[in-house]
Amino acid sequence: xxxxxxxDGVRLYYEDFGEGRAVxxxxxxxxxxxxxxxxxxxxxxxxxxxxxxxRGTGASDKPRTGYxxxxxxxxxxxxxxxxxxxxxxxxxxxxxxxxxxMAATRRPELVAGLVLASAAPWFSGTREGVAGGLxxxxxxxxxxxxxxxxARGIPYAEVWAELSERLLFHRPxxxxxxxxxxxxxxxxxxxVINTYATSLNAIDHRERLPLLPCPAVIIxxxxxxxxxxxxxxxxxxxxxxARLVTLEDSAHMGQVEEINAFNRALLEFLKSTxxxxxxx
Numbered sequence: 001x002x003x004x005x006x007x008d009g010v011r012l013y014y015e016d017f018g019e020g021r022a023v024x025x026x027x028x029x030x031x032x033x034x035x036x037x038x039x040x041x042x043x044x045x046x047x048x049x050x051x052x053x054x055r056g057t058g059a060s061d062k063p064r065t066g067y068x069x070x071x072x073x074x075x076x077x078x079x080x081x082x083x084x085x086x087x088x089x090x091x092x093x094x095x096x097x098x099x100x101x102m103a104a105t106r107r108p109e110l111v112a113g114l115v116l117a118s119a120a121p122w123f124s125g126t127r128e129g130v131a132g133g134l135x136x137x138x139x140x141x142x143x144x145x146x147x148x149x150x151a152r153g154i155p156y157a158e159v160w161a162e163l164s165e166r167l168l169f170h171r172p173x174x175x176x177x178x179x180x181x182x183x184x185x186x187x188x189x190x191x192v193i194n195t196y197a198t199s200l201n202a203i204d205h206r207e208r209l210p211l212l213p214c215p216a217v218i219i220x221x222x223x224x225x226x227x228x229x230x231x232x233x234x235x236x237x238x239x240x241x242a243r244l245v246t247l248e249d250s251a252h253m254g255q256v257e258e259i260n261a262f263n264r265a266l267l268e269f270l271k272s273t274x275x276x277x278x279x280x
Contacts, residue, residue, distance in 0.1 A: 132231025
């Protein structure tokens with residue numbers, strides 16, 4: 001199994017396919033590198049694709065501590081450096097986008113462009129009159145799963161099964177897809193995701209967005225009930241030269257609900273950044 005040792009000695013599991021400019025995919029919370037199968041299949045014939053698991057999740061090492069946004073961002077930067085991927089195009093989903101944005105502003109020499117899928121300008125709540133970030137419905141479910149909002153406590157597997165059924169998809173999905181979501185979610189230990197959530201709760205990118213030094217595309221499902229659509233519109237206004245691509249028949253998981261539309265937007269952006277680079 002391929003592993004990359006992060007800066008603090010934690011090994012990240014990764015998969016590496018294709019040749020050419022590097023595209024690094026960061027999974028959303030509760031998912032692993034497996035969520036990107038359809039994108040890697042579409043992109044790897046033309047680009048080098050790297051998918052990986054966050055520290056503490058999937059097949060990556062699970063240290064006793066270190067589950068913070070800063071540590072996860074440093075891990076992403078270490079992966080890019082140690083595999084010789086810079087400047088890489090970063091593709092994130094859900095809370096994985098927070099790592100991409102932080103990496104692009106902290107280490108701009110490592111990042112050539114951003115694909116922000118199901119993204120948010122802050123963790124949750126309303127700011128500047130915009131209800132962006134994680135929805136109140138999801139935050140309530142997260143609290144129940146952390147045994148904070150229900151006197152009985154809710155089994156961890158039940159929380160993620162309910163999330164998949166209620167909040168991730170716009171249209172009914174097959175049992176195999178829900179099973180895949182659940183299997184990936186259960187590789188995030190409950191302590192790990194609770195600790196990450198505590199750290200990420202303070203995330204607010206409003207000052208970072210205008211300073212992003214690279215091109216960006218935002219891909220958002222119109223019916224996203226987890227990362228609210230208004231947040232994506234806000235990001236498109238605040239990031240210079242950003243473009244918003246709306247998936248009209250998707251919720252949070254547009255990369256599987258509208259595979260072809262998602263992959264078209266992704267490939268168009270990758271090609272446009274390549275053309276810009278050549279022109280420069």
